[in-house]
Amino acid sequence: MSEYAENEAASEPGGRVSGRDLPVGNRSEILAMLWIGFYTTVLNIFTLTIFRFWGRTHFRRRLWADTYAGEDTIEYTGRGLELFVGFLIAIFTFMAPFIAIIVGSQFFIGPDTWYLVLVPIVAYFGFFIVIGIAIFLARRYHLSRTRYRGVRFAQTGSATGFGFAAFGYGLLTAITFGWFGPEARIRLSRRMWDNAYFGNEKFSFTNNEEATKEPVYKSFALAWVGGMIGYFAWFGFILAPVISASMQGNEPDPADLQGIEFMVRVYASAIVFAIFVGLAMAWHEAVMIRRIIKSLDVAGVRFSSRLSTWDIIELTITNVLLLVFTLGFGFMAVQMRVWKRIANRISLDGEIDFAAIKQNEDMAPSQGEGLADGLDLISNF
Amino acid sequence: MTRQFDGRFFDGKSANAAPAIVIFETGGLFIDLATRAFSWPYRDVAILDCQANECRFGIASEPDAVLVLPADARETLAEFSPDQHSRHVGARRLGGAVAVMIAAAGLIAATLFIGVPAASGPLAQATPRDFEQRIGANMAAQIQTVFRRCANDQSLALLRPVMEEMAANGNVGFETIRVNIVRTSAPNAFALPGGQIMATSGLLDAVGEDQEAFLAVMAHELGHVRNRDGLRAFYRNAGLGLLLEVITGGSGLAQQAVLIAGQLTQLRHTREQESAADDAAYTIMEHADLDPAALARAFSAITASVSDNTEGSDEKSDRRRLPTWLKTHPDTKERIADANARTSASGQLPLNETDWAIVRDACNQKDD
Numbered sequence: 001m002s003e004y005a006e007n008e009a010a011s012e013p014g015g016r017v018s019g020r021d022l023p024v025g026n027r028s029e030i031l032a033m034l035w036i037g038f039y040t041t042v043l044n045i046f047t048l049t050i051f052r053f054w055g056r057t058h059f060r061r062r063l064w065a066d067t068y069a070g071e072d073t074i075e076y077t078g079r080g081l082e083l084f085v086g087f088l089i090a091i092f093t094f095m096a097p098f099i100a101i102i103v104g105s106q107f108f109i110g111p112d113t114w115y116l117v118l119v120p121i122v123a124y125f126g127f128f129i130v131i132g133i134a135i136f137l138a139r140r141y142h143l144s145r146t147r148y149r150g151v152r153f154a155q156t157g158s159a160t161g162f163g164f165a166a167f168g169y170g171l172l173t174a175i176t177f178g179w180f181g182p183e184a185r186i187r188l189s190r191r192m193w194d195n196a197y198f199g200n201e202k203f204s205f206t207n208n209e210e211a212t213k214e215p216v217y218k219s220f221a222l223a224w225v226g227g228m229i230g231y232f233a234w235f236g237f238i239l240a241p242v243i244s245a246s247m248q249g250n251e252p253d254p255a256d257l258q259g260i261e262f263m264v265r266v267y268a269s270a271i272v273f274a275i276f277v278g279l280a281m282a283w284h285e286a287v288m289i290r291r292i293i294k295s296l297d298v299a300g301v302r303f304s305s306r307l308s309t310w311d312i313i314e315l316t317i318t319n320v321l322l323l324v325f326t327l328g329f330g331f332m333a334v335q336m337r338v339w340k341r342i343a344n345r346i347s348l349d350g351e352i353d354f355a356a357i358k359q360n361e362d363m364a365p366s367q368g369e370g371l372a373d374g375l376d377l378i379s380n381f
Numbered sequence: 382m383t384r385q386f387d388g389r390f391f392d393g394k395s396a397n398a399a400p401a402i403v404i405f406e407t408g409g410l411f412i413d414l415a416t417r418a419f420s421w422p423y424r425d426v427a428i429l430d431c432q433a434n435e436c437r438f439g440i441a442s443e444p445d446a447v448l449v450l451p452a453d454a455r456e457t458l459a460e461f462s463p464d465q466h467s468r469h470v471g472a473r474r475l476g477g478a479v480a481v482m483i484a485a486a487g488l489i490a491a492t493l494f495i496g497v498p499a500a501s502g503p504l505a506q507a508t509p510r511d512f513e514q515r516i517g518a519n520m521a522a523q524i525q526t527v528f529r530r531c532a533n534d535q536s537l538a539l540l541r542p543v544m545e546e547m548a549a550n551g552n553v554g555f556e557t558i559r560v561n562i563v564r565t566s567a568p569n570a571f572a573l574p575g576g577q578i579m580a581t582s583g584l585l586d587a588v589g590e591d592q593e594a595f596l597a598v599m600a601h602e603l604g605h606v607r608n609r610d611g612l613r614a615f616y617r618n619a620g621l622g623l624l625l626e627v628i629t630g631g632s633g634l635a636q637q638a639v640l641i642a643g644q645l646t647q648l649r650h651t652r653e654q655e656s657a658a659d660d661a662a663y664t665i666m667e668h669a670d671l672d673p674a675a676l677a678r679a680f681s682a683i684t685a686s687v688s689d690n691t692e693g694s695d696e697k698s699d700r701r702r703l704p705t706w707l708k709t710h711p712d713t714k715e716r717i718a719d720a721n722a723r724t725s726a727s728g729q730l731p732l733n734e735t736d737w738a739i740v741r742d743a744c745n746q747k748d749d
Contacts, residue, residue: 047482065430107512150391150447357396
């Protein structure tokens with residue numbers, strides 16, 4: 001019998017375990033993830049990407065199974081077919097009508113009518129709300145298919161409410177040139193986590209002292225300035241031929257913005273840009289992840305995170321290189337490395353009574369995350 | 382023969398772990414939890430996951446129950462239940478699923494490359510003409526946000542009655558014909574749905590004083606209008622785009638591959654449609670008292686203008702000045718020969734020299 005099991009046995013009958021005796025982490029191996037990424041990419045080509053639902057399921061199953069708290073790992077119980085069916089439902093209930101409205105308006109409304117412009121505007125606004133709904137539903141699906149020690153996670157709450165909130169926050173973020181962004185992210189995280197359950201135990205997202213101490217806006221200021229500089233420098237570099245032509249009074253030549261030479265220029269500079277912006281945002285990203293994790297508690301244990309800025313910097317650089325050198329099929333390995341680092345930096349505090357945590361029989365949604373997949377929002381997690 | 386393991390059992394009702402003694406015996410697993418004991422028949426046991434040192438097992442009848450055993454229990458399970466739990470069973474199942482997916486992908490590909498193009502023709506024929514006119518007008522408006530329209534209304538006003546008369550006499554099926562001239566140096570013309578025709582300043586430059594050659598190109602475009610090719614292309618592209626978007630859920634390698642293949646099939650179809658448009662052009666020209674050989678002169682003029690422009694120029698401008706109008710069309714030499722073979726005397730040209738000069742001047746020759 002292992003040390004942990006002895007602890008548990010010793011703490012019977014209540015099954016109380018100290019958070020300190022539940023080390024959290026992930027032991028995924030890069031080669032395993034590269035392999036899943038590789039065969040998913042290859043099979044995607046031969047199946048016109050239909051395999052992606054199964055590839056994603058394989059990835060999650062591996063990642064979840066490698067993620068542990070104490071002696072036990074979490075489990076992913078979702079199935080590829082489930083994702084595929086969810087996707088089909090999303091197509092027929094949302095995507096097909098959406099495309100039909102956009103295309104159909106071209107048939108019914110002429111170019112001289114002012115309200116022709118309204119159709120795509122209204123449709124796209126609606127689309128943004130649906131994006132929020134899709135994120136919420138996908139998350140609900142993830143949690144419902146995640147199990148720890150035989151007990152399922154779950155999420156309740158209104159997906160539509162989340163969709164509108166995300167849309168409103170998005171508008172505010174745009175109006176404030178991004179400055180509402182960190183607040184929006186915290187609020188949306190709260191909306192999700194405040195509705196999350198582990199069995200019958202509700203998660204709560206609290207503004208405790210540890211969490212609010214994180215320098216969210218100081219770090220954002222650096223990210224914002226760095227991002228702006230990087231963005232303008234990048235665009236300037238890409239559009240340099242056009243800009244120099246204009247400055248000399250010549251008409252810009254569209255051929256300067258086409259062809260292999262231009263594409264190489266764009267992609268090569270995009271890598272440099274991604275690394276630069278990644279560096280500028282590293283502090284803020286680490287702060288935000290810590291801010292959110294430190295706000296969480298469930299069933300008597302509080303989450304904490306030691307994720308550092310250097311973790312983000314190192315991950316950004318190595319992950320960009322990994323993606324480049326694997327010609328993209330390393331995308332799952334990249335996501336795994338981010339997850340692994342975050343998981344390895346989590347610690348738990350407090351005392352949990354496993355015997356008191358009961359399965360919640362009411363919470364088991366049947367739908368997949370189709371809408372989010374149809375909208376291309378899936379990050380494999 | 383039996384084998385015994387020590388493990389942990391989660392009953393799926395609470396998160397508490399119960400120490401379990403598990404015995405592999407004929408027919409199933411015997412699980413002893415000290416407080417109770419029960420059996421799991423092998424046929425219902427599923428391997429949930431295996432780590433380096435542990436494997437997790439489940440059972441369909443109690444979907445949340447999890448039994449955790451040392452990793453070598455997996456091999457033991459395969460020994461006791463080879464039909465359901467040997468490693469090749471899982472691989473075979475996945476192989477079967479992938480085969481079904483590849484078959485489905487084949488079906489989708491057939492729909493994309495055969496079904497959608499085949500359906501586009503009848504669909505275009507069934508579309509009311511006023512719908513087609515509206516979509517054509519919308520497309521023309523969108524194109525003009527990309528290409529600058531030459532704002533010479535006088536030229537267009539002169540061309541319009543000429544085109545509409547050609548359309549009426551040639552049974553094109555649309556009374557209203559709109560020609561727009563856009564400012565770009567490549568000699569090109571194309572027909573959008575519903576009688577919207579775009580010609581480039583490059584085409585006007587290429588044909589020069591030869592009004593009949595210009596009208597021959599316009600007759601060819603009217604041929605596309607009559608055959609409703611613009612709408613067919615719209616349906617084909619919309620169908621392709623929609624299916625791709627729907628199937629692939631966005632971006633990806635497969636989508637790129639499908640797109641490239643899609644362009645190839647579109648090219649093939651376009652060639653067929655071009656020949657049909659040439660035939661229609663001859664009829665339209667005949668009704669308009671124009672010499673069909675003028676189409677041959679137009680082809681030659683366009684080809685010559687492209688070679689003139691590329692002479693002594695660098696590679697970049699070569700690429701820019703590719704003869705788009707000819708590129709997607711059937712073999713030019715054959716077409717020239719075909720048009721010349723049909724030569725007949727032409728009647729009075731619809732525009733006098735002064736008016737033709739105004740049309741030619743639509744873009745003020747600013748590009749060259």
